[in-house]
Amino acid sequence: MKAILVADDKSLVWGDFEDPVPGDNDVLIRVAATAINRADLVQRHGGYPPPAGASPILGLECAGEVVEAGSACTRYKTGDQVCALLPGGGYAEYAVVDEGSVLPIPVGLKVSEAAGIPEVFATAWLNLFMEANLQFGEKVVLHAGASGVGTAGIQLCRSFGAESFVTVGSAEKLATCLDLGAASGANRHDGPFLEKAQVFAPEGVDVVLDPVGAGYLADNIKLLRTGGRLVLIGLLGGARAEIDLAQVLMKRARIIGSTLRARPLIEKAEVMAQLEAKVWPLIEAGEIKVVVDRVFPIEEASQAHDLVASDQTIGKVIMELNH
Numbered sequence: 396m397k398a399i400l401v402a403d404d405k406s407l408v409w410g411d412f413e414d415p416v417p418g419d420n421d422v423l424i425r426v427a428a429t430a431i432n433r434a435d436l437v438q439r440h441g442g443y444p445p446p447a448g449a450s451p452i453l454g455l456e457c458a459g460e461v462v463e464a465g466s467a468c469t470r471y472k473t474g475d476q477v478c479a480l481l482p483g484g485g486y487a488e489y490a491v492v493d494e495g496s497v498l499p500i501p502v503g504l505k506v507s508e509a510a511g512i513p514e515v516f517a518t519a520w521l522n523l524f525m526e527a528n529l530q531f532g533e534k535v536v537l538h539a540g541a542s543g544v545g546t547a548g549i550q551l552c553r554s555f556g557a558e559s560f561v562t563v564g565s566a567e568k569l570a571t572c573l574d575l576g577a578a579s580g581a582n583r584h585d586g587p588f589l590e591k592a593q594v595f596a597p598e599g600v601d602v603v604l605d606p607v608g609a610g611y612l613a614d615n616i617k618l619l620r621t622g623g624r625l626v627l628i629g630l631l632g633g634a635r636a637e638i639d640l641a642q643v644l645m646k647r648a649r650i651i652g653s654t655l656r657a658r659p660l661i662e663k664a665e666v667m668a669q670l671e672a673k674v675w676p677l678i679e680a681g682e683i684k685v686v687v688d689r690v691f692p693i694e695e696a697s698q699a700h701d702l703v704a705s706d707q708t709i710g711k712v713i714m715e716l717n718h
């Protein structure tokens with residue numbers, strides 16, 4: 396099959412790779428579209444390696460058609476239109492994945508939109524509702540609010556009765572986040588977010604979803620209210636920082652580190668099942684949208700990566716395949 400391969404000089408090349416073979420519990424998907432995630436840029440340059448047994452090809456999500464189902468699969472059959480959360484292998488004509496990481500394409504969605512759902516909605520759902528136990532009426536800070544994960548998170552907060560404050564990198568991004576349902580926000584290039592977030596939540600916030608890490612740690616902890624939860628999902632702003640443990644102690648705060656990709660299949664299947672039960676109906680009703688910035692042909696993966704790396708995108712960058 397054809398796939399995007401990372402050459403020795405880190406350029407992206409549309410080349411030949413062996414066909415993936417589904418195991419008993421896997422489905423084989425003919426990929427019609429895949430989407431870019433921040434982690435792909437890191438993996439391309441040698442960080443964030445795929446978990447043991449996963450494809451070395453980039454790509455954490457896809458949408459397309461089932462062309463084969465392993466002997467132990469119970470749900471999907473040839474011809475089903477699906478989208479999937481992948482441990483790797485999405486930038487290719489074919490991908491294999493455990494049946495539990497696969498969901499039907501929501502009714503009414505284009506395949507290119509469906510390709511942009513699994514990774515960011517699973518991440519936002521897992522970390523807001525399963526890890527941080529977000530409740531109706533609580534207040535949330537979403538850093539990188541206009542990212543793929545952020546645009547999913549804002550809409551989930553709105554739909555499930557939580558108020559969100561975002562940080563973003565431009566006025567245009569802030570306007571989009573407010574349209575999606577954020578209550579207010581701050582442009583990170585205008586200075587620290589703390590004071591504006593304290594206007595949003597004078598008594599502190601219940602949950603912070605943070606892909607930034609070190610650079611935001613002190614202000615994140617200052618901002619938490621008693622019993623608040625900080626979920627760390629990325630290290631865009633560094634991995635090492637000092638922490639005021641007195642504040643953590645006195646606020647009875649919880650700091651939770653969380654990655655999705657390397658979790659056991661059974662945990663990913665639970666996240667996907669919750670998404671199908673709670674979020675698929677909202678997507679099919681048009682209440683929750685997949686925010687797509689741009690769609691590229693997969694042969695232009697290099698330009699698509701450059702666009703994501705520019706920090707100018709809002710929502711997802713999709714790549715389509717022409718079989």
Ligand SMILES: NC(=O)c1ccc[n+]([C@@H]2O[C@H](COP(=O)([O-])OP(=O)(O)OC[C@H]3O[C@@H](n4cnc5c(N)ncnc54)[C@H](OP(=O)(O)O)[C@@H]3O)[C@@H](O)[C@H]2O)c1
Nearest residue numbers: 432433539542543544563564606628629631653654655706
């Ligand atoms: N732990 C997990 O399981 C998991 C899963 C998926 C994603 N993630 C993480 O979640 C984050 C978002 O992923 P994505 O694919 O949705 O990203 P994305 O769409 O590529 O957006 C990332 C955005 O982060 C902001 N940003 C970049 N560098 C920053 C910095 N130094 N400080 C503050 N903000 C910065 C930029 O927006 P602004 O300029 O508007 O701020 C950028 O557009 C990434 O860190 C990713 O690794 C974690």
